[in-house]
Amino acid sequence: xxxxxxxxxxxxxxxxxxxxxxxxxxxxxxxxxxxxxxxxxxxxxxxxxxxxxxxxxxxxxxxxxxxxxxxxxxxxxxxxxxxxxxxxxxxxxxxxxxxxxxxxxxxxxxxxx
Amino acid sequence: xxxxxxxxxxxxxxxxxxxxxxxxxxxxxxxxxxxxxxxxxxxxxxxxxxxxxxxxxxxxxxxxxxxxxxxxxxxxxxxxxxxxxxxxxxxxxxxxxxxxxxxxxxxxxxxxx
Numbered sequence: 457x458x459x460x461x462x463x464x465x466x467x468x469x470x471x472x473x474x475x476x477x478x479x480x481x482x483x484x485x486x487x488x489x490x491x492x493x494x495x496x497x498x499x500x501x502x503x504x505x506x507x508x509x510x511x512x513x514x515x516x517x518x519x520x521x522x523x524x525x526x527x528x529x530x531x532x533x534x535x536x537x538x539x540x541x542x543x544x545x546x547x548x549x550x551x552x553x554x555x556x557x558x559x560x561x562x563x564x565x566x567x568x569x
Numbered sequence: 570x571x572x573x574x575x576x577x578x579x580x581x582x583x584x585x586x587x588x589x590x591x592x593x594x595x596x597x598x599x600x601x602x603x604x605x606x607x608x609x610x611x612x613x614x615x616x617x618x619x620x621x622x623x624x625x626x627x628x629x630x631x632x633x634x635x636x637x638x639x640x641x642x643x644x645x646x647x648x649x650x651x652x653x654x655x656x657x658x659x660x661x662x663x664x665x666x667x668x669x670x671x672x673x674x675x676x677x678x679x680x681x682x
Contacts, residue, residue, distance in 0.1 A: 496669050498614075500614075504674075505664055505672040505673060505674050505675050506606075506614065506664070506672050507672070508669065508670055508671065508672075511669050549613065549614055551614070551616075553668075553669055556616075556619065556628040556630075557616055557628075557630045557631070558604075558616040558619070559616065560613060560614040560615070560616070561613075562613050563613050563614075
C-alpha cells in the first residue's frame with residue numbers, strides 16, 4: 457500500500473498568515489503515460505463531509521478560492537493557503553488515487569492562534 | 570447542483586448485514602466512477618471501495634473484501650454498499666463520493682451488541 461505522510465499534524469495560525477501543509481507519498485504518484493500526479497487535497501470542517509479542493513496535485517476544483525494552491529510532483533506535495541481566513545479552519549487531508557487501496561494522509565488540523 | 574444523498578445506516582449487531590444507498594443527482598451518474606469512504610468516530614478518512622462507471626470493475630480495501638459489495642444502478646442513478654458479517658471495527662460514518670469529486674453528507678453505521 458502507498459503510505460501518505462502529512463506534516464504537521466496541527467498548525468496554529470493567525471488570520472492573514474500563509475500556511476504550508478506537506479504530504480509525502482511512499483512511492484511516486486506521477487504516471488509517465490500522462491505526466492499527471494494522482495494526488496488530491498480535501499478540506500473537512502467540523503460536522504461536515506470532506507470537500508475536494510485540489511486534484512492532479514495542482515488543479516483547483518471549481519469554486520475553490522485561489523488562495524488555495526497545490527504544488528509538487530513525484531513523492532512530495534504541498535498545499536499552500538495564502539492569507540488564511542477564519543473560514544479556512546478545518547482538517548486538511550491529502551489522498552493518492554494512483555493505486556488501490558487509495559490512501560489518505562492522517563490529516564492536518566488548522567487552528568486559530 | 571451535484572448532490573449525493575446516503576441512506577440506510579443505523580445500529581446493527583456484529584455479524585449482521587446492512588445495505589447503504591446513495592442517490593445521485595445533478596450530473597450524469599453513468600459517466601463517473603463512484604466510491605465509498607468511511608470515517609470512524611474522531612478518526613481520519615479510509616477508502617472502502619470503488620466501482621467504475623459501468624459497474625464492470627470493483628475494488629476493495631483488504632479488510633472488507635469478501636464481506637462488502639459495491640454496486641450501482643445507472644438507470645436509477647444510485648450507488649449501493651452491501652455490508653455483510655459486520656464487525657465493531659466497521660463502525661463509522663460512511664460517505665458516498667464521486668471519484669475525486671463531490672461527497673455526500675454521510676450516514677452513520679454503528680456495529681454493537
